[in-house]
Amino acid sequence: MKDPNLYLEITQQAEALCADEPDLIANLANISALLYERLDNINWAGFYINEQAQDQTLVLGPFQGKVACVRIPFGQGVCGSAAAEKQTKLVTDVHAFPGHIACDAASNSEIVIPIVKEQQVVAVLDIDSPDLGRFNEDDQAGLEKLLNLLESLNWSFYVK
Known part of the structure; x- marks a missing residue:
């Protein structure tokens, strides 16, 4: 049983x-390390950043785990679908997800939560x-508790 806290x-x-750290990349790196350390039975935790809003392409950001796909277009795979639809994707079996992008063949389930700032992912x-x-x-409700913090970080470089 999972710890309710x-x-x-x-x-x-x-x-x-x-707290008191303005650097976005440093903060995302620490959060991905924290999640990787604290969550059981995961093999990857990290961020994909929409570096240029007009491109609608997610680019690999800070993470913990094996090497990963570098670019994911909006609408493709679990990450791209979550970004395009601006909603969390909780996938119990990634192999059954249409268009799943297999960055790591060992991954079987996935959760992706979009971070929205000024109506932009x-x-x-x-x-x-x-x-x-x-x-x-x-897990979804628990991870979505991080959204207030994630959305409060300094995304000014990425908001167009």
């Missing part, structure tokens, strides 16, 4: 790590697991 603790730790938080059905609605 896990996501609250993660959010509090992330807030403490980001500036990035997505992506977490993968080798376990089928690793993520559920409790």
